[in-house]
Amino acid sequence: MNKKHTKQEHEKLLTLGRAVIATETEALEKLNERIDENFVQACLYMLDCKGRVVVLGMGKSGHIGNKIAATLASTGTPAFFVHPGEASHGDLGMIKDDDVVIALSNSGETDEIMTLLPVIKRLGVPLISMTGNKDSSLAKTASVNIDVSVEQEACPLGLAPTASTTAALAMGDALAIALLEARGFGAEDFAIAHPGGMLGRRLLLHVSDIMHTGKELPAVLETTLLSEALLIMTQMGLGSTAIVDRENFVLGIFTDGDLRRALDNDIDIHKASINEVMTRNCKSISKDCLAAEALAIMEDSRINALPVTDKENKLIGLLNMHDLLRARVV
Secondary structure: OOOOOOHHHHHHHHHHHHHHHHHHHHHHHHHHHHOOHHHHHHHHHHHOOOOOEEEEEOHHHHHHHHHHHHHHHHOOOOEEEEOHHHHOOOHHHHOOOOOEEEEEEOOOOOHHHHHHHHHHHHHOOOEEEEEOOOOOHHHHHOOEEEEOOOOOOOOOOOOOOOHHHHHHHHHHHHHHHHHHHHHOOOHHHHHHHOOOOHHHHHHHOEHHHHOEOHHHOOEEEOOOEHHHHHHHHHHHOOOEEEEEOOOOEEEEEEEHHHHHHHHHOOOOOOOOEHHHOOEEOOOOEEOOOEHHHHHHHHHHHOOOEEEEEOOOOEEEEEEEHHHHHHOOOO
């Protein structure tokens, strides 16, 4: 690993890398022409599907097919991948007569897929093929064929599937997103399908799920001495307290930041009341808002705590940045 490489070697690697990107970019640009009536028909087959979309593919096409199935499933189109080699040894029973099959093969002549065609035809399910040869056996047998051919692979030998797999992957994404839009599949639907992910937490978690209430809610009257308010803040451990009147309407908030500013102004913490140092007209939020909305308010206003209020501006909870961190919204 101590071998020194010449500048020419560095330049050659850069040139090769850029050539690959250029070749695959050209292949993707030419896919625009393939978004045609065959593409529309493929989408309609899947929109009308009462069962699931079953994706088949061997080798590198199998890896792409697996990803396409996962993308379809996560965007509102129930789908799964079946390995053609396993399908001919029993897994073909996973395909039902209300399903749709997508078969990927660059050559359109893959033996393992060709073996399955008579059974798929006998089931009477729509067969969507994605091939690099529109005159292939698979393309001609399919209910509809989507042409994902490329002029050349990015591999200098023209052997390793590179541009062809990129084209197939992009076409799979195009199908999935077209179906997503057609189904009216929204952000909340996506979140429900991804409850463990960051997006799921951002779109499913509400302020009411993580706010502090009841005995955990620090709140004091505006006439409270600063020293007493600090004691309550320490006991609650939230770094802030809401300020309310006797009817529980929010008047303001007092935080660690307000304390530092008070000390800078030589405020006597034993004699001053909280209404002398609190932040009035503070930001607040409804319990029905998303936790992500609370995060946006805190980040925009550069604050670390928010009173949670009802429609009358009465205090019902308190939320701080640590709550959002623990909930992994941040």
